[in-house]
Amino acid sequence: DAKTTQPNSMESNEEEPVHLPCNHSTISGTDYIHWYRQLPSQGPEYVIHGLTSNVNNRMASLAIAEDRKSSTLILHRATLRDAAVYYCILRASGTYKYIFGTGTRLKVLA
Amino acid sequence: NAGVTQTPKFQVLKTGQSMTLQCAQDMNHEYMSWYRQDPGMGLRLIHYSVGAGITDQGEVPNGYNVSRSTTEDFPLRLLSAAPSQTSVYFCASSQRQGGGETQYFGPGTRLLVL
Numbered sequence: 063d064a065k066t067t068q069p070n071s072m073e074s075n076e077e078e079p080v081h082l083p084c085n086h087s088t089i090s091g092t093d094y095i096h097w098y099r100q101l102p103s104q105g106p107e108y109v110i111h112g113l114t115s116n117v118n119n120r121m122a123s124l125a126i127a128e129d130r131k132s133s134t135l136i137l138h139r140a141t142l143r144d145a146a147v148y149y150c151i152l153r154a155s156g157t158y159k160y161i162f163g164t165g166t167r168l169k170v171l172a
Numbered sequence: 173n174a175g176v177t178q179t180p181k182f183q184v185l186k187t188g189q190s191m192t193l194q195c196a197q198d199m200n201h202e203y204m205s206w207y208r209q210d211p212g213m214g215l216r217l218i219h220y221s222v223g224a225g226i227t228d229q230g231e232v233p234n235g236y237n238v239s240r241s242t243t244e245d246f247p248l249r250l251l252s253a254a255p256s257q258t259s260v261y262f263c264a265s266s267q268r269q270g271g272g273e274t275q276y277f278g279p280g281t282r283l284l285v286l
Contacts, residue, residue, distance in 0.1 A: 094272055104280075105277030105278055158205065158222055160205075160215075160217060161217075162215040
């Protein structure tokens with residue numbers, strides 16, 4: 063199963079953009095890139111996903127490198143409610159195995 | 173819709189006891205799965221199901237059994253609890269979309285095995 067590598071923690075000031083990186087150098091052509099986040103004492107919640115092209119939704123943007131070996135989750139204006147652990151996950155098409163890493167703990171400073 | 177519900181919220185077991193963690197979803201999702209999360213760690217897949225009557229093993233299946241007799245329910249059974257199974261257990265469901273689906277997670281069950 064392909065693995066992802068993320069920094070353990072990051073800090074951001076409130077109202078500023080945040081770029082959360084993820085390396086997935088062993089990604090295969092059919093692996094989707096998913097991002098989930100987990101607020102304290104809650105289950106994970108979906109943020110965004112993509113395959114090859116950059117993606118935008120109301121929560122965030124996902125920028126995928128041309129060779130797909132890395133991606134970046136972009137929160138355009140961080141708020142205190144965005145403080146959470148963010149997981150970058152590869153999900154192979156045709157399977158149902160999501161392999162979570164340890165994620166990046168995002169701290170948002172007021 | 174209630175989404176994904178899990179019961180109980182918290183449970184204490186003694187070593188060797190058995191129990192069933194309940195998970196139900198009302199979104200008519202085909203896929204359901206169970207994860208465990210140990211302190212400071214990411215989630216690890218225990219078992220999953222791609223439809224009623226079909227289950228398969230994930231990364232850490234030992235010590236757990238599952239069955240899927242209906243679309244809505246996916247119970248997780250601990251056969252003989254061990255302290256190493258102390259963890260938070262999350263159930264999730266999603267509709268089949270070939271890789272681009274969204275998983276919906278339940279609130280979790282905290283299990284303490286003494």
